[in-house]
Amino acid sequence: SSGTTSTDSKEAGDASKQDSPGKTEVVFWHAMSGELETALNEIAKEFNESQEEIEVKPIFQGTYEESLTKFNTVAGTEDAPTIMQVFEVGTKYMIDSGKIQPVQKFIDEDNYDTSQWEKNISNYYSVNGTQYSMPFNSSTPVVVYNKDAFKEAGLDPENAPMTYSELKEAAKKLTKKDGDKTTQYGFSILNYGWFFEELLASQGGLYVDQENGRKGDATKATYNDEKGLKVFSLISDMYKEGTYYNVGQNWDDMRAAFQSGKIAMYLDSSAGIRALVDNAPFEVGVSYLPVPDDAERQGVIIGGASVWMSNGISEEKQKGAWKFMKYLTTPEVQAKWHVKSGYFAINPAAYEEEMVKQEWEKYPQLKVTVDQLRETKANTATQGALISVFPESRQKVVTAMESLYQGMDPKKALDQAAEETNRALEMANKKKGK
Amino acid sequence: MKRVELVGVSKSYDGKSNVIQEINVSIEPGEFFVLVGPSGCGKSTMLRIIAGLEEVSSGLLFIGDASANHLPPSQRDLSMVFQNYALYPHLTVEQNIRFGLHTRKVSKKEQIERCIEAADMLGLSDLLKRKPRELSGGQRQRVALARAIVTQSPICLMDEPLSNLDAKLRAKMRSEIRQLQRKLGITMIYVTHDQIEAMTMADRMMILNEGMVQQMGRPLEIYNQPENTFVASFIGSPPMNFGDGEVVREVLELACERSKKTERLLNHKQVMVGVRPEHIQLTKPDQVGFSAEVLNVEILGTETLLTFDIGKGEQWIAKWNGQWDIRIGEKVSICIDDKNLCFFDKEDGKRINTRAPFSEMQALLNGGLV
Amino acid sequence: MKRVELVGVSKSYDGKSNVIQEINVSIEPGEFFVLVGPSGCGKSTMLRIIAGLEEVSSGLLFIGDASANHLPPSQRDLSMVFQNYALYPHLTVEQNIRFGLHTRKVSKKEQIERCIEAADMLGLSDLLKRKPRELSGGQRQRVALARAIVTQSPICLMDEPLSNLDAKLRAKMRSEIRQLQRKLGITMIYVTHDQIEAMTMADRMMILNEGMVQQMGRPLEIYNQPENTFVASFIGSPPMNFGDGEVVREVLELACERSKKTERLLNHKQVMVGVRPEHIQLTKPDQVGFSAEVLNVEILGTETLLTFDIGKGEQWIAKWNGQWDIRIGEKVSICIDDKNLCFFDKEDGKRINTRAPFSEMQALLNGGLV
Amino acid sequence: MSSLPEAHAKISLGSVKTTGMKRRRLHHTIIGLLYLLPSIILFAVFLFYPMLRTLYLSFYLTDGQGVPITFVGLDNFTYLLDSPSFHTSIKATLLFVCYTVPAGIILALILALLANEKLKGIGFFRTMFSSTMGMSVAASSVIWMFMYNPSIGILSKVAEFLELPDIQWLLDPQYALLSVSVATIWMNTGFAFLILLGGLQNIDEQLYENAQIAGVSYWYQLRKITLPMLSPTLFFIITVSFINAFQTFGQIDILTKGGPIESTNVIVYSIYKDAFINFNVGSASAQATILFFCILMVTILQFKLGERKVHYQ
Amino acid sequence: MSLTKKAFLYGLLIVFTIFMMFPILYAFMISFMKGGEVLQGNLLPESFTLDNYQSAFNKVPLLNYLFNSFFVSMVVMLGQLIISSLAAFAFVFIPFKGRDALFFIFISTMMIPWEATMVPNFITVQKLGWINHYLGLTIPFFALAFGTFLLRQQFKTIPKELFEASQVAGISRFRFFWNIVLPVSKTSLVTLGIYSFLTTWNMYLWPLLVTNNESVRTVQIGLKQMQTQEVSTEWGVVMAAVIVVILPTLILLFLGQKHLQKGLTQGAIK
Numbered sequence A: 001s002s003g004t005t006s007t008d009s010k011e012a013g014d015a016s017k018q019d020s021p022g023k024t025e026v027v028f029w030h031a032m033s034g035e036l037e038t039a040l041n042e043i044a045k046e047f048n049e050s051q052e053e054i055e056v057k058p059i060f061q062g063t064y065e066e067s068l069t070k071f072n073t074v075a076g077t078e079d080a081p082t083i084m085q086v087f088e089v090g091t092k093y094m095i096d097s098g099k100i101q102p103v104q105k106f107i108d109e110d111n112y113d114t115s116q117w118e119k120n121i122s123n124y125y126s127v128n129g130t131q132y133s134m135p136f137n138s139s140t141p142v143v144v145y146n147k148d149a150f151k152e153a154g155l156d157p158e159n160a161p162m163t164y165s166e167l168k169e170a171a172k173k174l175t176k177k178d179g180d181k182t183t184q185y186g187f188s189i190l191n192y193g194w195f196f197e198e199l200l201a202s203q204g205g206l207y208v209d210q211e212n213g214r215k216g217d218a219t220k221a222t223y224n225d226e227k228g229l230k231v232f233s234l235i236s237d238m239y240k241e242g243t244y245y246n247v248g249q250n251w252d253d254m255r256a257a258f259q260s261g262k263i264a265m266y267l268d269s270s271a272g273i274r275a276l277v278d279n280a281p282f283e284v285g286v287s288y289l290p291v292p293d294d295a296e297r298q299g300v301i302i303g304g305a306s307v308w309m310s311n312g313i314s315e316e317k318q319k320g321a322w323k324f325m326k327y328l329t330t331p332e333v334q335a336k337w338h339v340k341s342g343y344f345a346i347n348p349a350a351y352e353e354e355m356v357k358q359e360w361e362k363y364p365q366l367k368v369t370v371d372q373l374r375e376t377k378a379n380t381a382t383q384g385a386l387i388s389v390f391p392e393s394r395q396k397v398v399t400a401m402e403s404l405y406q407g408m409d410p411k412k413a414l415d416q417a418a419e420e421t422n423r424a425l426e427m428a429n430k431k432k433g434k
Numbered sequence B, C: 001m002k003r004v005e006l007v008g009v010s011k012s013y014d015g016k017s018n019v020i021q022e023i024n025v026s027i028e029p030g031e032f033f034v035l036v037g038p039s040g041c042g043k044s045t046m047l048r049i050i051a052g053l054e055e056v057s058s059g060l061l062f063i064g065d066a067s068a069n070h071l072p073p074s075q076r077d078l079s080m081v082f083q084n085y086a087l088y089p090h091l092t093v094e095q096n097i098r099f100g101l102h103t104r105k106v107s108k109k110e111q112i113e114r115c116i117e118a119a120d121m122l123g124l125s126d127l128l129k130r131k132p133r134e135l136s137g138g139q140r141q142r143v144a145l146a147r148a149i150v151t152q153s154p155i156c157l158m159d160e161p162l163s164n165l166d167a168k169l170r171a172k173m174r175s176e177i178r179q180l181q182r183k184l185g186i187t188m189i190y191v192t193h194d195q196i197e198a199m200t201m202a203d204r205m206m207i208l209n210e211g212m213v214q215q216m217g218r219p220l221e222i223y224n225q226p227e228n229t230f231v232a233s234f235i236g237s238p239p240m241n242f243g244d245g246e247v248v249r250e251v252l253e254l255a256c257e258r259s260k261k262t263e264r265l266l267n268h269k270q271v272m273v274g275v276r277p278e279h280i281q282l283t284k285p286d287q288v289g290f291s292a293e294v295l296n297v298e299i300l301g302t303e304t305l306l307t308f309d310i311g312k313g314e315q316w317i318a319k320w321n322g323q324w325d326i327r328i329g330e331k332v333s334i335c336i337d338d339k340n341l342c343f344f345d346k347e348d349g350k351r352i353n354t355r356a357p358f359s360e361m362q363a364l365l366n367g368g369l370v
Numbered sequence D: 001m002s003s004l005p006e007a008h009a010k011i012s013l014g015s016v017k018t019t020g021m022k023r024r025r026l027h028h029t030i031i032g033l034l035y036l037l038p039s040i041i042l043f044a045v046f047l048f049y050p051m052l053r054t055l056y057l058s059f060y061l062t063d064g065q066g067v068p069i070t071f072v073g074l075d076n077f078t079y080l081l082d083s084p085s086f087h088t089s090i091k092a093t094l095l096f097v098c099y100t101v102p103a104g105i106i107l108a109l110i111l112a113l114l115a116n117e118k119l120k121g122i123g124f125f126r127t128m129f130s131s132t133m134g135m136s137v138a139a140s141s142v143i144w145m146f147m148y149n150p151s152i153g154i155l156s157k158v159a160e161f162l163e164l165p166d167i168q169w170l171l172d173p174q175y176a177l178l179s180v181s182v183a184t185i186w187m188n189t190g191f192a193f194l195i196l197l198g199g200l201q202n203i204d205e206q207l208y209e210n211a212q213i214a215g216v217s218y219w220y221q222l223r224k225i226t227l228p229m230l231s232p233t234l235f236f237i238i239t240v241s242f243i244n245a246f247q248t249f250g251q252i253d254i255l256t257k258g259g260p261i262e263s264t265n266v267i268v269y270s271i272y273k274d275a276f277i278n279f280n281v282g283s284a285s286a287q288a289t290i291l292f293f294c295i296l297m298v299t300i301l302q303f304k305l306g307e308r309k310v311h312y313q
Numbered sequence E: 001m002s003l004t005k006k007a008f009l010y011g012l013l014i015v016f017t018i019f020m021m022f023p024i025l026y027a028f029m030i031s032f033m034k035g036g037e038v039l040q041g042n043l044l045p046e047s048f049t050l051d052n053y054q055s056a057f058n059k060v061p062l063l064n065y066l067f068n069s070f071f072v073s074m075v076v077m078l079g080q081l082i083i084s085s086l087a088a089f090a091f092v093f094i095p096f097k098g099r100d101a102l103f104f105i106f107i108s109t110m111m112i113p114w115e116a117t118m119v120p121n122f123i124t125v126q127k128l129g130w131i132n133h134y135l136g137l138t139i140p141f142f143a144l145a146f147g148t149f150l151l152r153q154q155f156k157t158i159p160k161e162l163f164e165a166s167q168v169a170g171i172s173r174f175r176f177f178w179n180i181v182l183p184v185s186k187t188s189l190v191t192l193g194i195y196s197f198l199t200t201w202n203m204y205l206w207p208l209l210v211t212n213n214e215s216v217r218t219v220q221i222g223l224k225q226m227q228t229q230e231v232s233t234e235w236g237v238v239m240a241a242v243i244v245v246i247l248p249t250l251i252l253l254f255l256g257q258k259h260l261q262k263g264l265t266q267g268a269i270k
């Protein structure tokens, strides 16, 4: 009674007990919280109302890690969900788990036209021509900057730096000091592996061997090559110069730093732009990821999550789930999703919807993010790496990033991370070998 | 050596009824002051007030010459033996005894000396390393006593410190405490139920009942001239016997239909007559007595207690020296010397002063002649 | 009504020294058995063994006719008053008293009745709703007593149940307990330090010292025929006076250089002579006495205690009825009847049987004639 | 009259003693186990079984679901013992324990002593002091994260106001563990306070009365009466604090995620990461086993040394 | 007590109160702020709006969750109190062979990291069919070594005369346990009760794991549901939720405190 969602979810809960006879129940485990959950629930509700046979029940299962753990323990039992949302780095793990049904089967059966999907997104989830899961909430990194600060520093607020040296220059100008104390830093990156991966890919660098793990099981990290080193050196140099601010690992801390004027430029996810614009007390600019001066811009890798279908459940349920997936990718739904969540539309047709256009008018920054994605060149670098120990590897990269702030040599830090990733890969392959 | 003075002190725990009421007393430096009274009359409460463990509800308290109403216990410079010992269960006997001695600026060596001395005196020497829970009841009590003694504070409060000791040890302790108190000139305030303790130790004693002072004075004074029936019956064991009576022209007519000539009281009509058990005697050849039936005989060794039926269901107890083989039901002729009668007002229980005052001297002679 | 029998019971807390040793006693059904002894002699320990709260180290215990060595306390069907009360702090007086009554299959109505009755008898009626910590020491003790009384168990153990009460209340309680015990036929085992209690209440009493039985028997028997010097000095207050002596041809020569003719003991050379304080008397005209200096006078009201110097630093105490105004330092002529002398072996302290046995009869007559 | 049955004497002392005692002891054992039965069953199912399972898994490589794949003997352990990352973990754990346990207990003790004074309105303060007990770890961590935030947090505002250099509390490996410790101490104080206050109130008032009369100082009372009499409670709270400190997880997950540079990566967090993020259940089990034995050792030591000093009434 | 000492004590009390309460008040303040205000690091809200609370309630079925939390916490609390006190009683008042060893085994279970047992326990609960059921949320927590330990320490301080007195009175062991031991240990029982209630209330991972739908989920999950990762968290709403989540427990604590105070003074032995 107190709100749409609360009654919704109650109904969903109740329904699970009653098991309305005629309908096929499709349980959808997700990790969407806050506003996102509200939007998702709405979509599911509309779907349920749009037809008679299928009942989708979206259920929050904690963070990506937590829901994956849960999925792990129940996969193959009757408690397993029909659809499962998994973050991008879990892709390889899911493929290897043997507990899922690639959606390619239904695409084939249905002769479904996947070309209507944004190639740059769906690419990530297809391996050797098989589409494993359906992309759902996708995002990319962008540079976010404070236009007011730009003006103040005598920089062009409409043209953000596109190369590393421009970035360094701009950052220098943006850094403000009050005595010994820096009141505004030029630039910052969250200590999160994803941003490193993106900066690497945008120069065409590979994360692991075996064509970023897409040809076969990766055995070795390659991110400690000179391309990776460029990223690390950038951070290290700027930090030493005092134009770079360490914001830690927390998304909200980073945004707080930006909004309070502590940093003037930083990298953020495209999905977070809208709330940022709403809350910032100044004008917010969004721009493409910078690349090294001599490198050719390759674009970005898709981030976020996709939805997977369990195997070992009834055909009927799978069919129902597929129907829902198709529904999700319709332009109308995607438009809504894009507007409400800030994630990309998987179906580019959505961008033609009136709703989106209005939104873009209000938030021109959103368009920049879409453009960056669309300009991305499709290759193994921007397709993203596929390894089962991604989470572990990311932890190592984060540690390496953090040790830069302690004055560690970038090369050494990177090598150390790579070595540990190698060991994790080795273990994973060893397990798989048996 | 310090005075302790209470002026109009009252105390109430529940804010309604007073547990002690309007106590006025000045205890002189070096005095041995004994507090007696029936169980629950407020003796411990009074000690606790003097120690500063309870606030008075009204009234003033002076220690030395300073007002002490709000002085914390630690600054009153006194020691106390608690009725239920309050030993530290985690400390050994020795540690218990020495507890707090350092505050009195006593050197370590002297601490040990005093401790050994006290333990010796109290027969605790073998137990110094024990914990309280490994002691018998009387041993615990002695530890509590030792703890108070070693401090040699100018004021010492003792709440029934000997109640769990046997007669022999108690007699020894009585004199030891008294000697120590004299030697050190301590002002002692001492609660006891034991009449012998009260009589032998006290310089002065106070009798409390239901929180009110009944009488205060030297022990013999109180024994011989009890202010009222309460004191008369409370002091002396077995207690004084009472009978209702009427005095009509020099003749005392008892309610139990006996009468007796008395010259000491002329015209006080309604009286209570009291007679102490030791004053009811076997009639000697030259005396006039009356015969009464023996209802009960208790031979205590040294003496014999006889319960007589003196008519109208009233029973009087007599205490005779020695061991008497009198059979229950026998009729014995007894007599009471006129001099040994006490008279009290029937209404308010107050003592009636007689013409020939029941003086101490007389009593002594009387006692000497038996 | 149940027998309690101990056969060769010893108990040691530390596994080394025995706290009580080889106790053999059979307490008859319905008997009032009193246990006395100096502090720390093992009285409480013996009660606790009977109650089943301590295991015996060796020996056998029978309750009724069954072996009870390993019977849990709850199955022994007895009640106990603990020396330190052991009241339940969170229960009111009433709840404390009634606690456990249900196990005796007592109906609710009767529970209440018994509780009210006991509270009445013990003067606790007004305190039924209080918690133990709001009671005075004596009141707590009475609650503990009430708790034991209401159960009306066939065996009742009491560990100094009256130590914190005043003389008057104590006298009342003595007779109440005795009456109750008789009425219900309870087998009572009673520890006390109070000689009057011991003498008046006991059917039989046992004197313990350092864990060993010194004597057992009827109170008067013990008073009049103490088995040894310990018993002689422990029972009776003030205690018996002793002097070293030698009997040479019907003449007793005391160490303090006095001598006396005695016909009762012929040829026992080295003896200890004992005389009770009440038997040291003022020399009457027709008697031969000796004069001694008075060292101390304590007037107790009913009686006077006189300490005499009888030479060689030895002091004897005399107890005289009444109040005597004798000055310290005065010389008084005293005499002791030959019949009233007790003799003990100097080596082992055992009593020496005299020719004309110090019989009860004689003592009674003697007492009667004073 | 007294039928001192000869039979009594004939029963040999020894036999009565042994059979009677045996029967009593057996009876006690049965009764005792009856009282313990519910606990034992639940412990067996929900603690011992999983623990044994953990021990078992620590010798295996497992798949993501924790199903053992290969027996690797002690490999998991030897690898851990060589791994610098595990060494940092151990160091972080020990440091964390050292930072939080003594400080936390002392703070709680101070609060409890203060709140034990007989003052007007003391109930209010008691409530305030115990209030952190009502806060979930998640909620408190979120608040502390806010306070530590270098751009908008209150601490940096205060530092700014006092013109102190600003410190990135949670991002500087030098301070991160300390900062988490401070938050942890705050979170745990409420509970320790309550327990200690309860212990204080259980001390017989008369013991203090005697001390007051003896005129000893406050500190002397504290040392000679309060602490010894409080020892069962202190012993309890110390043991529990140790165990809890070794197992702290929530605040680390929220505040630092084990960073920066693994400086707050305590063992439990590392176990969590290995088991639930990296899906190395074998390695996680090995760490859990090591942790278990570490705590066990500390606790045994504590019982050996501590319980002797504890005074029970 | 002298005036200076009183003033000193009150001073200390107030300082510590500020230290202990500040974070909570801070959260309280934030819960009234709008998004932008929060990020600028204000201490006091410009205006007290209840919007955040409203949206907190709208986002997730908080009331439903609160009820579940309350129910589960209550049941666990009772279960723990009963089972722990029974065990502690056995450890203190029933002498049997191997008692100390068994006690130590009990204590050692406290050392098992919860994270290590979670997965096997989950499988057990699943096999028992307790997923999505209150049973799965409560039964596994009934046995609590911590509680047994706490109560054992408390029971040990009960004077043994009390036990002896009731043995002599012929009271059954259980009755002694029920009528004497428990009331005398009221303080510890209330403390343990509060503790177990709150820990259960604060559980997050386990309830998440053993519930697959919202029917029996608890409020901490709701709290998590309001925080996001990649997209900005609405701090005001989260803090509002934090307040909503801690409020019942704080209130309970305050009420319990009153009871506790009484218990503290009454429970005192002697």
Ligand SMILES: Nc1ncnc2c1ncn2[C@@H]1O[C@H](COP(=O)(O)OP(=O)(O)OP(=O)(O)O)[C@@H](O)[C@H]1O
Pocket: B133, B134, B135, B136, B137, B138, B139, B164, C013, C014, C019, C037, C038, C039, C040, C041, C042, C043, C044, C045, C046, C083
């Ligand atoms: N738990 C114990 N551990 C070691 N020794 C003990 C223990 N309990 C008592 N004792 C010792 O045993 C002896 C006898 O103790 P018990 O309590 O039986 O004495 P008692 O006769 O009751 O003395 P009192 O009249 O003083 O109460 C004492 O010397 C005492 O110190």
Ligand SMILES: Nc1ncnc2c1ncn2[C@@H]1O[C@H](COP(=O)(O)OP(=O)(O)OP(=O)(O)O)[C@@H](O)[C@H]1O
Pocket: B013, B014, B019, B037, B038, B039, B040, B041, B042, B043, B044, B045, B046, B083, C133, C134, C135, C136, C137, C138, C139, C164
């Ligand atoms: N804390 C308290 N709260 C309420 N009433 C109390 C409290 N302490 C004592 N009393 C009551 O006050 C009265 C006097 O108690 P007090 O302890 O002074 O008696 P007492 O003379 O020492 O008696 P006893 O000889 O039995 O020890 C008693 O009736 C008792 O019940």
Ligand SMILES: [Mg+2]
Pocket: B043, B044, B045, B083, B159, C136, C137, C138
């Ligand atoms: Mg008293």
Ligand SMILES: [Mg+2]
Pocket: B136, B137, B138, C043, C044, C045, C083, C159
């Ligand atoms: Mg005793």
